[in-house]
Amino acid sequence: MHEKKDKFDKKGAGGMDEIAKTLFAPIYPVIAQDVIDRFGITEGTCIDIGSGPASLAIAIAARSSLSVIALDSSGDMHEAASRNIAKAGLSGRIHLLQGDVHDIPLADDTADLIVSRGSMFFWDDIHTAFREIYRVLKPGGKTCIGGGFGNKELRDAISAEMIRRNPDWKEFNRKNISPENVERFRTMLNEIGVPSFEILYGDKGFWIVISKTAGGALP
Template identity: 45%
Template sequence: MPVDNPYLDDEEDKKAAMDMDAIVKTLFAPIYPVIAEQIKSMHGIVTGNCIDLGAGPGALSIGLARITDLHLYAVDKSSHSFDIATKNIKDVGLEDRITPVKSDIAAMPFEDDFADLMISRGSIFFWQDLAGAFNEIYRVLKPGGETHIGGGFGTPELKKFIFAEMAKKNDGFEDRSKKRGGPKAMKRIKDALDETLGGKYRMTQSDTGFWIFITKEKAL
C-alpha cells in the first residue's frame, strides 16, 4: 500500500485536495508549464485524446491544453479534487478542451484504444492497485499511443528552489518525498510494471524526476 495516503478518508481527502490546489497555484505553479512543454517536445502528440491520470486540481491538464490541440480528460478518484478541477478549468475558460472525470484509474470509463497520450505527475505514489492501473492504462492506450507517467519538478533548479522553500515550513515535505520516491516505492512500481506489461515500458530516473513510458505497438 502507498505510504501516508491522505485520499482514503473523506475529511483528509478534502484537506489534501484543497492543500494541493493551493500549492499548485503558488509554489508549484512554475513546474506545470515546464513539464507540459517537455511532454509536448518529447512525444510530439498535439492532437487527439489525452488522459491525465490522478489529475488533482488539473494543473498539468491546463498546462498541456494551452500549448496543444489535445482534448484532455482530467481523471481523479477524489470527489473533492474533481470539484476543484472543474472550477479551475472553468476559471481559465477551457471547459471545451478539458473534461473532468471522477474515476478510479484501475476502472476508467473509456473504450479500448481510446487515448493517444496518457500523462500523470505525482499521483502514482497514491495508486492503491498498481497492477490494475497499468492493465487499464494499456487497455485504454491507443496502438501507437504513448505515456508520460511519474513525478518530477521540471528542472533541477526548480526542484532545488521548491525543496528549499518547503524546508522553511518544517512540515517534513522532503522526508515524505524521499520516502515516496525511495527504493521500496520504486520496486513496488517496477514489480507491478513487470507483472502486467513485461517489456512494453521504459522507466527513467534523473535529477528532474522519474518517468514511465509505455508504448502499445500498432497492429501489422
C-alpha cells in the same frame, strides 16, 4: 481497489488547489512542454490521471490541440478543477471525469497520451492500475507517469520550501523517487507483461514511459 486519499474533504481539496496555484505553479508548464516536445503528440485525446485541480491538464491543453480528460476520484477536487479550467478559458477542451485508476471508466484504446504527476505513489494496487492504463492507451500511444518538478532548479527550490514547511516531507519525497521505488515499478511492469517501456530517472524526477504496440493486449 481504490486510490488512497480518494475521499477528499473540501479543506483537503482546497489545500491541494492552493499549493498547486502557488508553490508548485511553475512546474506544470515545464512538465507539459517536456512531454509535448518528447513525444510530439499534439492532437487526439490525453488523459491526466489523478488530475487534482487540473494544473497539468490545463498546461497540456494550453500547449497543444489535445482534448484532455481530467480523471480524479474526488468530487471536491473536480469542483476546484472546474473553476481553474474555466478561468483558463479551456472548458471546451478539458473534460472532468470522476473515476478510479484501478477501474478507469473509459473504453479500450481511448488515449493517444496519458499523463500523471504525483498520483501513482498513492495507488493501492500498481499492477491493476497500470493494466488499466495500458488498456485505455491506444496502439502507438505514449504515457508519461510519475513524479518530479520539471528541472533541477525548480526541484531544489520547491524541496527547500516544502521541507521548511514540513520536515517530514523530505523523507516522503525521497522514498517516492528512490532507486528502490524505481525498481519496484520496473518489476511490476515486467510482471504484468508491458512489452515496451522506459523509466526516466534523474533531475527531472522519476517518469514511466510506455509505448503500446499494435494489438498489444497484456497477457
